[in-house]
Amino acid sequence: MDIVNLLNQVTIINKKNTEILDATGGRFNMFRICGVNHYENTHSAIISEFLNPVGTHGLKSKLLKCFIESLGDFFAVKNFNVESARIRTEHSTRHGRIDILIEDNQYNAIIIENKIYAKDQPEQLKRYDKYAKIYRNGYQILYLTLFGDQASLQSGEGISYLSISYKDHIIKWLEECVAISSRYPIVRETIIQYINHLKQLTHQDMSIKNQTEITEVLSKIENLRAAKVISQNYSATYNYLSEKYFNPKMEEFASQKGFEYHFEYSEESYIKFHITKSSWQGRFWIGFTFESNRCFYGLCNNPNVYRIPDETRKKIHEELQSLNVGSYKESNWWPFYSYFTNLTLDVWEKDIIKDDYFFDDCKEKIKQLLIVIEKIGM
Structure with missing residues (x-):
């Protein structure tokens, strides 16, 4: 009976969340409609356009600057010149194809390996690290995944790279970009839709209020026991x-x-x-x-x-x-x-x-x- 009661309570909250999304158009999303889910190349193209100082968004280097600042003290390249930055996607080198490459005119670089679902290729980050030696003033390798996973040992062991996630880093950066683009309504609304899409991909499309309600329901010991039983049988279902x-x-x-x-x-x-x-x-x-x-x-x-x-x-x-x-x-x-x-x-x-x-x-x-x-x- 505890399990039935728990499911009923959570169902009510989830239904309420769905009704709010339907009433506000919160589930309408062109990125989802167009199938922008597991294709790394498509996500790389979208992110690169936002980061590009000469991108069609018209915000120049503001979004790239915000991205670098969002990495905080973990970002290894000092004095990266965002105004001179040039961005390439699917950049071919003799050490492999780089998803996103950002260079400035001071021989600095940011290399982003974008993994939505694909596996690491053999010694992938090691090969990129070899290539990056040409940037004599500094470079940063970023390993981007949905949830902030580490690269496999065969790919990244011994390499200095920073693991970042769509769930936290990219969504938080884009939320700051919404404020930056407040006077550019088309850009702002596009960023908001992409944020909503990433929240769906990372299972975060429930409002904070409704999440809090579910947490409060689960916080009762008898409900926690019931939730544990549910989780143990979820896959078998x-x-x-x-x-x-x-x-x-x-x-x-x-x-x-x-x-x-x-x-x-x-x-x-x-x-x-x-x-x-x-x-x-x-x-x-x-x-x-x-x-x-x-x-x-x-x-x-x-x-x-x-x-x-x-x-x-x-x-x-x-x-x-x-x-x-x-x-x-x-x-x-x-x-x-x-x-x-x-x-x-x-x-x-x-x-x-x-x-x-x-x-x-x-x-x-x-x-x-x-x-x-x-x-x-x-």
């Missing part, structure tokens, strides 16, 4: 939802096509499963999976057992390109893979529990791969 609303449909679809459906497990962000058949055994399968905080699907093989030959891989890509499946990648394990949007609570509700949109989308992706597999005789 998504397996239950998959078994009830998704698996039977995918099993039926696979069976009709003469395939086997293998459900692995679910979390809030994904349903992990694969499709196979007897004639593929030991060679390849169609998989839907989740790694480095991103959902992707594709054709998978175990290179330790069997690796699809390069010539066949080339044919797969050519055929998929002719079907206009969008951008795709390949690796040793995945001769073809492509990203798709992570699941959210809203998607579970609208597109899995109440509708078949997610199932239909998975089904179409599988059908496209099957067309290619059959066409090239795999």
